[in-house]
Amino acid sequence: MTDNAIAIAQEHLLAPAGLETHSLERVLDRLMGHAVDAADLYFEASRQESWVLEDGIVREGSYSIDRGVGVRAMAGERTGFAYADDIRMPALEQASNAARAIARAGQSGRVAAWRSPTMPALYAAVDPLATLGDDAKVDLLQSCDRAARAADPAVRQVIASLAGQYEVVLVAASDGTLSADVRPLVRLNVSVIAERNGRREQGTAGGGGRHGYEWFLEGDRAAEYAREAVRQAVVNLEADDAPAGTLPVVLGPGWPGVLLHEAVGHGLEGDFNRKGTSAFSGRIGERVAAPGCTVVDDGTLPGRRGSLSVDDEGTPSRCNTLIDDGILVGYMQDRMNARLTGGESTGNGRRESYAHLPMPRMTNTYMLAGPHDPGEIIASVSDGLYAVNFGGGQVDITSGKFVFSASEAYRIENGRLTHPVRGATLIGNGPEALTRISMVGNDLELDTGIGVCGKEGQSVPVGVGQPTLRLDGITVGGTATG
């Protein structure tokens, strides 16, 4: 797989620019000629497209291509960085000169001999844009429109979008790492507006992953997204005001795992912990979740949106346990933060593009299944909330306070779901929230492949997942008091 990826990367990235691997060695050599601890070159070529259906017609399509190289030089805690959207040698040398300005003058380091990690293929090295004819892409969106409109007469508007990306990356680092990855990524999204008795509500569903577009044709997947969007909108047409205050909340399986991403995920990224700015800093070995809660970040799941064969520093991804039976056992590291804290990279070094610096980032973050039947968990709550769909979330790393916003939720009264309630934001304290988990379901699910994570202005695709969970108390931000 890696050999194949390296061959593709050389053909796509290096050959058109007249570069070979020994020319990269020369650039790195010169970078290391200053007192630089480590340096790397990140070559990237990508093409992406999107098609949008609205009012029953595909009225918009767009396509973009981008290529470039990012050059990074690290000395202690200092990083010099420059990039060029031209991969040829003069631009590469100019970027290298700018990047190494960070280093002190001094002894030269050495560039190690090339070695490439080997790992299993997590996704096919396909260009998704070419996996379906353009007319078939249009047909796919129209089938979503038909499925949504057929699902309920209350549907007023349907917007469906299809997006595909083909990315080829090559990393060459001063420690001899030479890694490449060919990354397909597709996404289909359906958003509807339903109206009844003068009230309008929205529903959104979709999915995707590291596949070709034909994945959406399997088992009626596309039409299911459409029907799911309609179902959510129609449920919300009946929603009452959400409660305000602290109460027990049952979270559904799958996408509600955004809880984990916000409550603990970001706080366990290595950069914040090296700097001591996270509410989880220095807490390895301490209890941060209830017994029975095990949380992993797993970049190795085949075909998942957050998966990576190698991360953006050329390190093979792994399944890293973050919380084991409630005890904090590990942080997520990139190379720089690992080096500065005496550990090793966990394969979490990610960047939005060649024009951005890598940082420790999540891949697919989820909690393992527990013993309880989901019905039993709902039945255990006498007065609470059952939340099954969410918009986004956010966290203040330092205070540990995090939010995530429910878009589909129900009241639980005497162990039974009664009526749907309007969307509301839930807010909690990261180091504490998971200690309030009293029941873990046996129904682990991963999300459908829709997550985008933002950090310091950089977006990367991620996944989340969890089984049904009971949280004994979290603040629910509705409008209905008392």
Add this chain to the structure above:
Amino acid sequence: MSARHAQSVEAVEGLPAGSELERLVEQALHIATDAGASAAEASASAAMGLSASVRMGEVETLEHHRQRDLGITVHFGQRTGSASTSDFRPEAVRSVVEAACRIARYTAEDRYAGLPDADRLATAFPDLDLHHPWDLSAEGAIDLALACENAARAEPGITNSEGAGVDTHAGVMALGNTHGFLASERGSRHSIGCAVIAGEGDAMQRDFWHTSARAAADLEPAADVGRQAAARTLARMGARQIPTTACPVLFTPEMARSLVAHLVAGVRGSALYREASFLQGRLGERLFPEFVRIHEQPHLPRGLGSCSFDREGVATSARDLVRSGVLEGYVLDSYSARRLGMATTGNAGGVHNLTLDPGTASFDELVERMGQGLIVSEMMGMGVNMVTGDYSRGAAGYWVENGRISHPVQEITVAGSLADMFAGIVALGNDLDTRANIRAPSILIDRMTVAGS
């Protein structure tokens, strides 16, 4: 710190001339019409910059930025395709135009598609004083960032830092279409920011401050930014939850800006023609109390949102979006205007220096007037449903008793409906925040639900 080579920023010298990008745009338009497009629009942009950051008194990153983009939209009758690239070589330009043409073969006829009407295109290009490149060396940027962070860390109680940063950017963009419009604009933008931490362990708090302007001379002094970041952080120490209640809420100017942004999202053409706005059909109606005026000032000298033409080349002009509390207009581009049977308002790409006019009361006077209630100085998460106007966001701030701040507050939400919140504005501060394209003073709202313990 021997890394400080005196290195001048290429953001100035390396930037292409506007005329160079205009030629590239013309070239792309020619390829499109040669390929049979009945109309086309192209834009080209280039930007350069330098970002320096320091943390705990040491250099952390030095980043050199250099971006380029060429975008083309082609129309074959009523069919449309778009494409973009960062590669300006002739063969890349040709291939990206061809990609747009290929896409237009598969999109459907849309009777509303097309270029803006020719008579709406800008013909006057006043000098808006937007381009003030900062001749700042990497060494100079690092020194400024250090001055900023040092001032913050010198405040007693500051225990840690996320660092301070100095950014300088300059860019040029050209836009043209087959109606014969061709123009370019240059602009610079600089900022200094700092985020510091107080306390240890579970009691840690973080806050930040920043300054942003077109010209370096208009930035707040670096040390002032650091001191302000420290003061904001220290003020949050000891924050706690409050019991669930309903009370008046005072949004600081930085937070108030987001409420104006929600208004914009609700009167944007794309939301309206999709019937996806809580403000559907409210044109001409009173949304706010009578003392509220919200207006666009596209030609404000040195304004962060200033421009003489929008992303389609349509002339921008000053106008009231809300006058005496009444919604006077929508935020439209040519496409959404045609869908709504209206005229474009010159807002392709967004609003331009949209200002909620300030009131006369100082922030302290508003606190006193509120008596008992919540000051919101930070918000988290999305939590806003634009279709229904339902509003529920995570918040932090201060509890006010007897007209004075009693203690900092965290882990709460503020909730209501946007329409009620707009109508429920009881006062505006005199503290207009001009650091962004949307400019707002503090806003006092009569009553919202606050969820806590």
